[in-house]
Amino acid sequence: MNRLNPKNLIVVILLAASFICAGPAAAADEIKIASVSWTGVTVKSELAVNILESLGYDASYMMVSVPIVYKALSIGEADFFLGNWMPSMANIATQFFEDGSVIKYVASMPGAKYTLAVPTYVYEAGLQDFSDIAKYGEKLDYKIYGIEEGNDGNLIIQKMMDNDMFGLGKFELIPSSEVAMLSEVQSFMRDGKWVVFLGWAPHYMNEILDMKYLSGSTAETFGENDGTATIYTNTRKGFAKDHPNLGEFLLNFKFPIPMMNQIMANLHEDKRLTTERAGLLWIKDHPEIYKGWLEGITTIDGKPALPAFEKFLATVK
Secondary structure (H helix, E strand, O other), X not given: OOOOOHHHHHHHHHHHHHHHOOOOOOOOOEEEEEEOOOHHHHHHHHHHHHHXXXXXXXXXXXXXXXXXXXXXXXXXXOOEEEEEEEOOOHXXXXXXXXXXXXXXXXXXXXXXXXXXXXXXXXXXXXXXXXXXHHHHOOOOOXXXXXXXXXXXXXXXXXXXXXXXXXXXXOOEXXXXXXXXXXXXXXXXXXXXXXXXXXXXXXXXXXXXXXXXXXXXXXXXXXXXXXXXXXXXXXXXXXXXXXXXXXXXXXHHOOOOHHHHHHHHHHHHHOOOOOHHHXXXXXXXXXXXXXXXXXXXXXXXXXXXXXXXXXXXXXXXX
């Protein structure tokens, strides 16, 4: 199990202080959501903020890196996180689950995918498994493309390289933002070049890229089931006890994979859409989803939640 080294821990503590500046998370109506700069998690976090604000809470979210998410949750300076991809985040999150400072809480999206991927033409040419990557090192320029630094997927890839797993000792990890990584992959594909990159579902990449996921992942990498993942909602210790109404809400707050694929495809197709508006417009067209989320939930002053949220949703155009 990987732990933060002292240098990184200092950075995490300093950055986690950004949560503290906004005031104590324990305020009765104040809810702080930790988020990361992935499209799907951003959509979910913004939906949560809008729903909670319509119920009378003072809700906000802050975008940070994965290690900072867990430090903030563990010290009570964030209330919950909607993007715990398991098993790939185990090397960051497990220590906090084990010491009880962060609660795994609820599986909000089973059947996701998170592992290495390649263009279909690369797959058909023979690179189909983790064990094949090193064979084609020269074609790949000995590089694997990841996303932002500190991301759990990047850490797994770097561990594979550091430990020469699958013969990847000569390879270099290229970190960047989600958008920049996908732009780079599209450029490679237009030129027919070879590339291995970090891929996941749900995400619009599965719609716009002719791509294949690699087999061969292990328990020490992206999981034994070829990168099949479950996304959990995590909370700080004591959150459900402090906010039983919201604890029940989070148990209801689940996301079908087709929902997230459609929202992200809409975002890709319409550049005028924001992540916030894309999520709200989709659920406005699918009331059965938000009605399930709000079943048995109340506003902060004890009134039924559904009418309050639908009053807000009627203003979304």
